[in-house]
Amino acid sequence: MRRAVVIFVENQRDLMLQFGCLYTSLQYIQSKDTDLVVFGPQDTLQKLPDDCVKIECPPLSDPPVWMNYRFINSLSCLVSDHSDVLNQYDYLLRTDADTVLTPAWNSFYPDQYTTGQGWYVNNQDVSTNIKRVAHSLGLNHRGIHNIGSTHYGPPELVREVCRLAVSVTHHILTEEFKDQHGQWPGWYRGVASLYGGEIAVNHLVERLNPDRQKLDAFCTSQESIRNYPHIHFWHTFEMFSKFHFSEGYYDHFRIDHIDIDPIRNYCLYIALKSRREMPWLG
Template sequence: MKRAVVIFMEKKRDLLLQFGCLYTSFKHINAKDTDLVVFGTKDVLPLLPDDCVKLECEKASHPPELLHYPRINSIHCFTTEKAKELEKHYDIILRTDVDTFLTPAWNHYYPTTYTVGKGGYATYQIVKDHLKRVAKELGLNHRSLHNLGATHYGKTKSVIDVSTLAVTIGKHLLTKEFKTDKGKWPSWYGGVINMYSNEIAVNHLIKDVSIDRRHLDFESTSSDSVMNHAHLHCWHTDHVFSKFQFTAGKYDKLETKNLNMNKIKDYCLAIALKAKRDLPEIMK
């Protein structure tokens, strides 16, 4: 069985710093059956290590509203011709964001169903009602499965199909639902269109879905063991490990010798600082 971790990249300093952390964690766990696949813009791919699988992909631009919602690029890349190559080479893929880490637990993590992390964008009933309404308007089924995470792990074709439908839904939300009124978080809000689109797509396309709070999108600030969680996600926090504090250089002078590589927040910090040492060209 061959696996891939798939991300989208463009040339932005914060994304390059985050990529360095993900890449260094990928190298650290030495996953024999996994490639790191990067869809990226033409200007960023030459900066990335050559042992990644690099696929050129321009940012979504049609309709023009997509230019104002760059988050859609993380799923738009799966609609391109080059995405079809993934089916030829990989049995299962992890579609994820770049601000993530892999842990040694990845080497033993093989869910048998389509699996997602945990989201938190539909805590109010009004949001759930809107999601079902939009699905109905688009002729899609919604089975009341809410708060799906950004990370999706499953058979390659299934992840591509979900992403492709999610882009179509996202275009509708951008050009119709939130065209003039962006709403307000944490109610119905245009800033999380990717999450809404993926939820509707999964409900319509995937019969058997698991939400794995333990192994996917687990918080990078935890003191739990890395062996209990395959994939870590950096959320909006200033607590260790914080992507914002790292980007600001707040960790640069910290010593690593006393860090516990079995503890999640220490693991992320150690990997991030190693990335800065090993990848100076992209970790500026």
């Protein structure tokens, strides 16, 4: 059994700090079957530890046709040049850099395609628009909403979902938001890749497990890490906040005094540990 956690990273301070947290968490849990596969520009990859699988990949968002929509890079990298190496794995976890793994990852082998949670369908208008776009493209939408950005499954299917999601996202950007950005929490350009991912999953994945406990768990939770393999650093200023971490608000904490069983404390511990062990990242 071989697994890969797949991310895209650029040479931006916040992204590098977040990478450090994910990398440190994987080292901490001592997974025996998991590689961290990092796509990104060459200047970024040179700064990363050599025990990562590093694959050079320029950002798809750079050409003008993508209108600098940088969220697409974490999807497009899985279907970019040289990405066929991913097919050698039994499972892929396609996720974002601002996540961490817990020891529960070492026993997490679901038998269905599993996704995390998303919070982008906040009203009926958004639901209607997503279904309208899907149907206009001849794609099936089965009514499953708020699919998270993290996907876990066999490599061929994860990559097929990413390929379709990239295409659908481009359509949404150029047709739905060509003259305006919309407004959050309604129909909004900033989450176009999540709309695209939802449409792709509904069309392609027959057996889907949208598990809002196992993937993309909240970094502010006080529940035990024993039940949550994967934690997402959501946008928040509560503990744990990736924004406060980046700004140094937690630097005064001593990691040897942290009870790491609660999720938010574990995130703090991993973040501080990463900063001490890899200070060059930020």
